[in-house]
Amino acid sequence: MSKLDSKIPEGPLDKKWEKYKSTIPLVNPANKRSLEIVVVGSGLAGAAAAASLAEMGYKVKVFCFQDSPRRAHSIAAQGGINAAKNYQNDGDSVYRLFYDTIKGGDYRAREANVHRLAEVSGSIIDQCVAQGVPLAREYGGMLSNRSFGGTQVQRTFYAAGQTGQQLLLGAYSALQRQVGLGNVELFARHEMLEVVTIDGKARGIIARNLINGELERHFGHAVLLCTGGYGNVFYLSTNAMGSNVTAAWKAHKKGAFFGNPCYTQIHPTCIPVSGDHQSKLTLMSESLRNDGRIWVPKKKEDCIAIREGKKKAIDIAEDDRDYYLERRYPAFGNLVPRDVASRAAKERCDAGFGINKTGEAVYLDFASNMKYKYGKQEALVKGIQNPTEEQLHALGKEVVKEKYGNLFDMYKQITGEDPYEMPMMIYPAVHYTMGGIWVDYNLMTTVPGLYALGEANFSDHGANRLGASALMQGLADGYFVIPYTIGAYLSNEIRTKAIPTSHEAFETAENDVKERINKFFSIKGTKSVDHFHKRLGKIMWDKCGMARNDAGLKQAIEDIRALQKDFWANVRVTGEANEFNPELEKAGRVADFLELGELMCIDALNRVESCGGHFREESAETEGEQEGEAKRNDKDFMYVSAWEYKSMNNFELHKEELKYEVIKISQRSYK
């Protein structure tokens, strides 16, 4: 493949990064001061990168659409962050974290990238603790760990159910320090609407000041996209309302290939949809699966009785409960990876065992651990002899409250039910996108000088991301990868003077943006932007969601193309261009989602195999112990799909073959 060079360094896997790191060209401190870097997005990847690069001496500009960089959606990550510290003495190592991540990703990620991720994971924890991030601790003052899906060691560091918040505030404080020192210029309430390229290199961006609508030109010797994932293409997801693909999509249309767009993570434990007014879905952290057991009734009549409100979960006898994850996957039980857990929930609900009004929910039940694990422990500690069931429940409740209090409160707020007394009802929902802008080992896209970090790139999670690995990757990219790898490019740019933004490339890019904005207002249609977003979401969820097939995907592509036409003919965008206008912002984002949705379906159609979060109904095991499980096709599909934008509705596939030198490929079994 001529166009795709992953630039993976030579040498044995466990020495690649170390060796490469010490041979990447450097930029001397005096030259750094005249090199400018544009960072778009202020989440874990963006804030960490911007702070680290500014500390090194580069001139950095940071852009975010939120009113403060502290509100980037990394803030909402709940459960934790993985690191191969082996503090628990349970056999963890860099190799194991690497192995779990590759296996968890269903053998569709690059070995070298994932190994580097595992190598730097420990430093992330060190850095965050030094910044004053209050991670959970044991009584001895040491850091505490918990388990997450897809692993058999305890390597997840956490801060109650607010780990993302605490890590982001750490990165944000490092960023604000650099703002205070004058090394970073901050542009909040700014949205990037175009990448500017000159002679094939990324040289800046066009951003819209969201307060007054002005279009601004910003030069950079390099541009870093740290703009998160595109889960909101489904309309309903656990993403924030503002999370969008626009920056990544603009880059894509300017020549950055899009990697594995169809790899979407559907998270098994979210609060089920309650009605069509719903604007977003809320995650209940995977860490709850440490202490919760997932089940549905064994008998259909019980399910029907529950749906009709005649029975409650606690009325179902122990023997009449089907703990289906423990039944199907005895080795990992409730801690199977997310894609496996989600499909298993769907399977039960499709078979008629769902337990809420819509038939699309299963139970996540804490009663057993609350009483018999934590309750008993506390009773022992407190010296209570022969505690009653009620006492055990009350004692255990306090422990659970300390571990997951904010999640339980959130559940109660949203559903009006008390999860300390009744099991939670949960159902899978769109959560994360493993796909993203294709990048090489340096995190550079196919456009020189344009980088993608964190969830915005495709690189480390293969076809399925393990829990607590997104925070790890975002921070790894920002703190410990880009500060080194960017030198490979910028060391050749020290003679490039800052290009004045009067350059014609800026002029053209700004005019393109202006034209598009005017187009939105000129349509004067009858339907709101949300109307189209919801329709797109429904197509995506029904046909490119947890299960996909040939006919459905072909239909989806047709439906989306029709919807694109409808959008450009009938959308109504209120207000004006030169003012604070959230409807205009949404219109731009939905227009891009409409194009991305099509590409996701094209990619899903091309990949006639099941792997990770991508489940093709045509490719499942039909017999034996693995019956019904996803079936990979390594012979034909062991590659990264990197799509090149040619023109509207026209994308060309490039393949990056995946080579596994260290890991032995096998069927991913959690049984």
Place this chain on the structure above:
Amino acid sequence: MSGNMNLSLKVWRQKNAEQKGELVTYPVSDISPDMSFLEMFDVLNEKLITEGQEPVAFDHDCREGICGACSMHINGRAHGPNNGVTTCQLHMRSFKDGDTIVVEPWRAAAFPVVKDLVVDRSAFDRIISKGGYISVNTGNAQDANNLPVPKVDADKAFEAAACIGCGACVATCKNGSAMLFVSAKVSQLSLLPQGKAEAKERVISMVNQMDEEGFGSCTNTGACEIECPKGISLENIARLNREFAVATAASEK
């Protein structure tokens, strides 16, 4: 699945920072008690768009109570009638059919209105940039477990660090003081051994910036603690005051 509540909303409309604003009344119908307050606003906005009117601008993002973007003053209370929740986590079951609900932006000298219910809270960022951090460059850190932190201190630091920067404390305070916000960050960092080295400079510099931004002074009424959606405690203000007294006494020597 729409519901059966009918409400009358009185919403603050203001085109931009320069123009004057006013309360405008909008009826909304078929509201479900399971909707969040913001989803009820989605319904209102959808209706306004269909009628060719301009929708109400309001800040919101995560809609799960953690980003701190949402900021409505509802019936005279920041984030509405319930304690311990943000507006996005307020659900319509907390209201009754037929209610009239008054919705205004945060009101504070240091938070000018941008449009309708949206205000400018960038003063908070500027306060953080004046010391709300530990000066440690990437790569400087030692092994995380080399520095044991007593669980009690770590837990307290975490409780202070749970602040979401929404500004409800400022909007609630009759003086428009940001003391709860500033003290939460000062406390988090001064409770941890990592933060001790810069503790004195930090508290002075952050308090100075707070004053410069036009926030009022704290007169210990305690309203901020009640309205804080994350339960940030007044203890933090006491801690800031102690830190500040010690720091200024030391710097006068």
